[in-house]
Amino acid sequence: MSGNDALRPVSVRLERCGKTFADGTKALEPLDLEIAAGETAVFLGPSGCGKTTTLRLIAGLEMPDPGGRVLFDGVDVTALPVEKRNVGLVFQSYALFPNMDVRGNVAYGLRVRGMAKTEREKRVDEMLAMMRIEALAHRRIDQLSGGQRQRVALARALAVRPRALLLDEPLTALDAKLRDVLRVEIDALLRRLGITAIYVTHDQAEAMALGDRIVVMDHGRVAQAGTPREIYQAPATRFVAEFIGTMNRLAGRCESGRFVTAAGAIPWPEAPAGAREILFRPEAVRLAADGETPHLAGEVISAFFMGDHTRLFVAAGEAAPLVVEAAARRPFARGDKVGLVVDPAAVLTLKDNA
Amino acid sequence: MKKRGGLFWFQLGFTLLIVSFLIVPVILSMLAGLTVNYQSGLESGLTFRWVTAVWEGYRQTIFLSIALALASLAATLVLGVPAAYVLARARGGWARAIEELLVMPVAVPGLATALALIVAYGTWGGFRTSWTFILVGHVLFTLPFMVRSVLAVMHAIDLKTLEEGAASLGASFGQRFFQVILPNCRSGILAGALMVVTLSMGEFNMTWLLHTPLTKTLPVGLADAYASLRLEIGSAYTLVFFVMIVPLLVAIQWAAREPRARRMERA
Numbered sequence: 001m002s003g004n005d006a007l008r009p010v011s012v013r014l015e016r017c018g019k020t021f022a023d024g025t026k027a028l029e030p031l032d033l034e035i036a037a038g039e040t041a042v043f044l045g046p047s048g049c050g051k052t053t054t055l056r057l058i059a060g061l062e063m064p065d066p067g068g069r070v071l072f073d074g075v076d077v078t079a080l081p082v083e084k085r086n087v088g089l090v091f092q093s094y095a096l097f098p099n100m101d102v103r104g105n106v107a108y109g110l111r112v113r114g115m116a117k118t119e120r121e122k123r124v125d126e127m128l129a130m131m132r133i134e135a136l137a138h139r140r141i142d143q144l145s146g147g148q149r150q151r152v153a154l155a156r157a158l159a160v161r162p163r164a165l166l167l168d169e170p171l172t173a174l175d176a177k178l179r180d181v182l183r184v185e186i187d188a189l190l191r192r193l194g195i196t197a198i199y200v201t202h203d204q205a206e207a208m209a210l211g212d213r214i215v216v217m218d219h220g221r222v223a224q225a226g227t228p229r230e231i232y233q234a235p236a237t238r239f240v241a242e243f244i245g246t247m248n249r250l251a252g253r254c255e256s257g258r259f260v261t262a263a264g265a266i267p268w269p270e271a272p273a274g275a276r277e278i279l280f281r282p283e284a285v286r287l288a289a290d291g292e293t294p295h296l297a298g299e300v301i302s303a304f305f306m307g308d309h310t311r312l313f314v315a316a317g318e319a320a321p322l323v324v325e326a327a328a329r330r331p332f333a334r335g336d337k338v339g340l341v342v343d344p345a346a347v348l349t350l351k352d353n354a
Numbered sequence: 355m356k357k358r359g360g361l362f363w364f365q366l367g368f369t370l371l372i373v374s375f376l377i378v379p380v381i382l383s384m385l386a387g388l389t390v391n392y393q394s395g396l397e398s399g400l401t402f403r404w405v406t407a408v409w410e411g412y413r414q415t416i417f418l419s420i421a422l423a424l425a426s427l428a429a430t431l432v433l434g435v436p437a438a439y440v441l442a443r444a445r446g447g448w449a450r451a452i453e454e455l456l457v458m459p460v461a462v463p464g465l466a467t468a469l470a471l472i473v474a475y476g477t478w479g480g481f482r483t484s485w486t487f488i489l490v491g492h493v494l495f496t497l498p499f500m501v502r503s504v505l506a507v508m509h510a511i512d513l514k515t516l517e518e519g520a521a522s523l524g525a526s527f528g529q530r531f532f533q534v535i536l537p538n539c540r541s542g543i544l545a546g547a548l549m550v551v552t553l554s555m556g557e558f559n560m561t562w563l564l565h566t567p568l569t570k571t572l573p574v575g576l577a578d579a580y581a582s583l584r585l586e587i588g589s590a591y592t593l594v595f596f597v598m599i600v601p602l603l604v605a606i607q608w609a610a611r612e613p614r615a616r617r618m619e620r621a
Contacts (some may be wrong), residue, residue, distance in 0.1 A: 059522065061518055061521075061522075081521070082518065082521045082522050083521045083522070083523075083524050083525060083526060084524075086524065087522060088522065089518065089519060089522035091515055091518075091519065093512055093515055095512070095515040095516055095518065095519030096519070097516065097519070097520070097534055097537075097538070098511075098538055099534070099537035099538050099540075108520070108523055108525070108533075109523030109524055109525075112520075112523060112524050112525045112526070112529050112533075113524055156523065157522070157523075160523055160524060
């Protein structure tokens with residue numbers, strides 16, 4: 001792509017940014033956050049956790065409560081309204097202008113900047129080619145599918161060479177298959193452009209796939225920020241552990257290098273002192289092989305054949321069943337007795353009141 | 355072709371009956387305006403005498419009505435569209451209250467509104483005798499129709515997100531309003547404009563109290579003609595009214611059409 005050398009990503013810093021709405025709702029507790037230039041940060045959390053509010057603070061669509069500051073490359077932009085911040089915005093509802101065709105939409109940001117026509121046309125052509133929507137140039141917006149609309153929205157946002165690209169649940173309105181296709185495309189696009197991107201989603205698979213860093217939010221606070229691997233393998237709080245992926249949990253106590261539960265004992269040499277519960281992912285537990293001594297004994301409640309594996313729900317002395325990914329070779333029925341082996345290297349526990 | 359049953363012919367007959375019940379008075383009235391003597395019927399022959407008489411005696415009322423309608427349209431556009439925008443963007447309960455209050459001038463009888471205007475401003479020298487006095491009444495009466503129809507469209511499109519999208523691309527408030535908001539409210543503005551023009555053209559209740567002998571509008575003149583002159587002249591007046599208003603309405607429709615559609619028509 002020619003000319004993208006002019007795209008200079010910025011670092012984004014939030015300092016003590018809280019947000020209380022006019023009706024008194026506290027959407028965001030004062031928050032400090034730094035996003036490096038060129039980084040893709042994903043804000044992840046359930047609805048109402050403050051992730052969209054944080055995005056809107058960065059965009060300039062909301063003002064932080066007094067005392068909060070937003071900085072781009074160290075420069076305070078808190079007082080700049082959205083139209084002066086030069087950030088690209090992509091919305092869940094696309095927000096394309098129905099009164100203009102695809103070209104008109106992509107050209108709009110350049111037009112309001114007063115860019116000369118020839119240069120503008122050239123840039124629009126580049127953008128259409130980049131998003132592979134040249135054929136749609138003269139379509140009306142209501143003649144486009146959801147996936148096409150989001151491509152146009154991306155082309156429109158990137159045409160003005162924004163300092164950062166902000167995406168607010170851009171794939172949520174699309175069906176599952178299209179979501180996967182576009183997710184891969186967006187990922188490739190963000191890597192290629194090297195733009196600072198902030199991506200808001202409630203979908204943890206999307207967050208895992210796209211984020212250099214994931215910021216998990218809950219009740220207006222950052223629950224944990226880290227790489228997808230850190231978030232998945234070492235959740236800092238119970239909320240993160242349960243929100244990201246599936247987490248099995250058993251209560252019990254430590255006893256000479258083993259963790260004893262109602263369903264059996266799991267060897268755990270590195271158990272922290274006083275651990276009262278053990279957590280592990282479905283892929284960290286398997287069915288005991290013939291002749292092997294199982295750690296845990298349980299009874300199959302239900303089994304879902306997934307093709308490459310079978311997902312088992314196993315009752316093991318707790319209210320919540322354990323989720324186990326078993327090889328798909330044999331069929332399972334409700335009531336089958338199974339023995340389970342847990343990988344001691346993949347278990348963890350949470351600090352009290354975390 | 356499929357053989358049609360008795361029900362079809364019954365329905366067709368019934369529809370034609372209703373249509374003729376509605377359309378015959380209009381045709382008769384227009385014909386009356388062209389008949390030499392309505393009492394003796396069409397045998398008395400056709401003439402443009404009455405139309406000419408109307409044109410000579412009442413053309414000022416026609417011009418005034420058109421001027422009033424267009425001035426009302428201009429005023430309701432300038433006042434009503436921004437008002438609708440503010441109401442659409444405002445979330446508070448007060449905005450909903452104002453939306454409800456806006457229909458008051460429609461619910462209150464025109465005569466009452468007119469009396470209130472006369473009581474309040476009737477002694478303001480030249481204002482009482484000026485045509486702008488009637489304009490104030492017409493704007494009061496038609497403004498809710500403009501605001502409501504624009505507001506309906508603004509509620510239907512995601513106005514806030516559209517505007518945020520435009521702002522993120524660097525558009526100032528003026529650019530957003532004129533390049534994004536207004537074009538996307540076109541259908542509501544057109545519907546409102548048609549209402550305003552037709553309502554202003556036909557308004558009688560209020561205008562009858564507000565007018566002076568020198569500021570007679572078309573409907574007031576029509577009442578005059580029916581009350582004091584021959585039936586044929588009143589009917590010719592109706593005919594002139596139709597001839598004036600139909601092209602005006604078509605012109606407004608055309609002017610508000612999407613520029614693209616217009617270009618394609620010309621091509």
